[in-house]
Amino acid sequence: MKLGTDVSSLTTTAATAAAQGLSIVIPVYNEAAGLTALHQRIRDLASVLRRRYGLPCEVVYVDDGSTDATLAIANGLAADTLDVQVVSLSRNFGKEAALMAGLDHARRGAVLFMDGDGQHPPALVEQLVGHWVDGGYDVVYTAKAHRENESFLRRLAVHGFYAVINWGARQKIPEDAGDFRLLSPRAAAALRQLPERNRFFKGLASWIGFRQVRVDYEPAPRTHGVTTFNAGRLLGLSIEGLTSFSVAPLRFASLLGVLLASVAFLFGLSIVWEVWTTGKQVPGYPSLVVGLMTIGGVQLIM
Template sequence: MTVLSVVVPCYNEEKALPFFYDRIVEVASQLLQKHNTQVEFWFIDDGSKDGTLALIKQLQKSDDRVHYVSFSRNFGKEAGIYAGLEAARGDYVVLMDADLQDPPELLSDMLDAVKDGPYDCAATRRVDRKGEPPIRSFFARCFYRLINRISQTEIADGARDFRLMTRQVVDAILAMTEVNRFSKGIFGWVGFKTKWLEFENVERIAGETKWSFWKLFLYSIEGIVAFSTVPLAIASVAGLIFCGIAFLALVFIFLRALLWGDPVAGWPSMLCTVLLMGGIQLFSVGVLGQYLSKTYLETKRRPIYIAKEKE
């Protein structure tokens, strides 16, 4: 009999967790009958401030398949994913959200693809963004187009963290111990043969999303810096271009003064030029700063998370 570990990062999911547990337990019984696969549950409490941890402990008392890791504070979803993969003991591991935006009913098809098929991983992607604010959907699509153009790591538009992996894939992901993690990029970087399953977007069952537009924007920068050095090249090329423009401007000013004199005029255009050049310089320094800050954090070798409780 094989074992499937279900890893569920949780942050303030007290309202959604009972609905998720009822659904996943029902699906687990179907997997046992159809695939002869036993399921274990790993809930990763990411420093929740509500009753999430207490609810998980309550579930554990009535179900010995339930396990948990509780962080000393909020370390973020990426740390929760890593902790769950590290704790999982199954032959297969699946990542899921507790808000039921990842339909548990897909697990049977995912297990079919990996267990009986030629695939090492079964991943999911949304075919639409129904229920999302239009501006958020627009920027999300722009991000996927951008990251796929400037990075050698392919990330599918609409890809979810909801994926089922073999033990070999999980071990490969765990071998990447960087602190600044972008799992969608890591999943693509490690490779392996992946089966994609598509489904329509599902709104969360209860509670509120933890991902504001600003947090998603910062997360997208994390992904770009982690898997592409193109921004550094852009800063360098911009510097060369404006050096060339500055040289041509100097030649023009010299010839104009030589031929027609040098009247005191043109200060508005000069001010605009100075501001433009200053803006380009600050942008380039900012790009360098992003890469330098990530390098600085990595050299500290701090742990990805700190577990306060584990059972």
Template sequence: MSEITVLVPCYNEQESLPYFYPEICKVAGRMKAAYGVDFSFIFVDDGSKDGTLGVLKELAAGDERVRYLSFSRNFGKEAAIFAGLQHATGDYVAMMDADLQDPPQMLEEMYRGIAEEGYDCVGTRRVTRKGEPKVRSFFARLFYKLINKISDTEIVDGARDFRLMTRQMVDAILSMSEYNRFSKGIFSWVGFSTKWLEYENVERVAGETKWSFWKLLLYSIDGITAFSTAPLAIASLMGVLFCLLAAILIVVVIVKTLVWGDPVAGYPSMMCFIFLIGGIQLLCLGILGQYLSKTYLETKRRPVYILKEDNKK
């Protein structure tokens, strides 16, 4: 009999878990009756500061299918995903959030896509961003357009982490043990046939989002630097263009001085050019710094996460 492991990263989800757990159990019961598939659950407590761990301990005490992993501190959602995938034992692995923005009932259609249609992965994507701030939605769409233009790895607009994968695909993802992880890109990079299910945005059932605009911006930069070297090429191109511009300006200044004999005029415009070129240089150094910092962190070979508690050990 096949088994689905449901992986749920949790950070301060004390309010959401009492709603999520009964819903996923209902879906598990229906799918066991309809398809004969067993379920196991892995909840990864990513250093929560509320009572999330206490709730998980209560769930584990009443349900032997529940396993919880608790980090020594907050390592981020990417680390929680990696830890959950490492400890998942099912023939299929489903990933979803605890806030019910990922509708558990979609698991039935996702399972059919793999078991009956032969896909290796069934993912979900939002077709609307209802309830999300307009500025945030604008920059999100801009990010997907940008990264798909500068990267060879296609990342579907609106793609969620909510997906069901075969064991073969999970093993391929785990083989990419890099420290700086961008799962949306990794899921696409490993390949495998993927079916996309579209659905409208769903509001959180409880609690507040952990993703501020600033965190999303930094996450998008991580994605770009992880799956594209185009910014480095752009920095090099800007260097070449400004070298040419500088050569042209030198010729203009010399000719102007010889013809009009007025070397002092044009001081304000020259200062503008100096500030512009200085800004471009700092931008290029910043781009180089991003890639250098990622390389530096990789060479340290630090663990992606540190596990503090595990109820199955």
């Protein structure tokens, strides 16, 4: 689909769902230990969706530069109840890039995104598909039902992140919303058209609009391996989201510029007042500072 194509006319009704089908995009990074078991659950899910909705499915595994046997295992997965695509990235580009690579390679109409660690329950997918086919929703996103099992600092950091990124935003990102979501054919087409180089998936999936509905769930415990999202990677992802999607950094810079210019103005007035009342000659250093602060403040505002 070309950039600028009108996607509002693409239907998402039950009558066309079977013809359009569903692509399941799963980024994987060093998930060799659990990939076979996950694929079996996806196969079972595809069988259920075909029986209930007549919905043909495919799964797109995006190997994000794994250093174990993930790619080899993915290439050998059975393609009986659903089509299997394997996309191999040349190195570890990160989850955001892997999600978008999967979206670009998805050949069906609707697109479902889920993690490859097994913590996103495939059994919940049937409910997400129901909201799309039966309810007519274009974006069905999931969110953690609670964070009671997380530390206080992590909960505080998550709350602070959403507060900052939604500061002044016209389209808010729902707090606790994750990447586990379903996009209807027209929502997926709209997301493909966005020209951003560095994409923040959660933000863009909310920004495109359309009818959206939230589904709360509890992530399943990881059964294989360990998470690759340490504090450093989560911090990097948060910074990338703030700088690529949010206007908060620009607003902060503008406020800092106003503050700096105001201080410079008051400092300048104090110099003028000192000269006026005492008649003393003011050295060049204070006036130089006033000039630099004023220029710096104006630049930040602009």
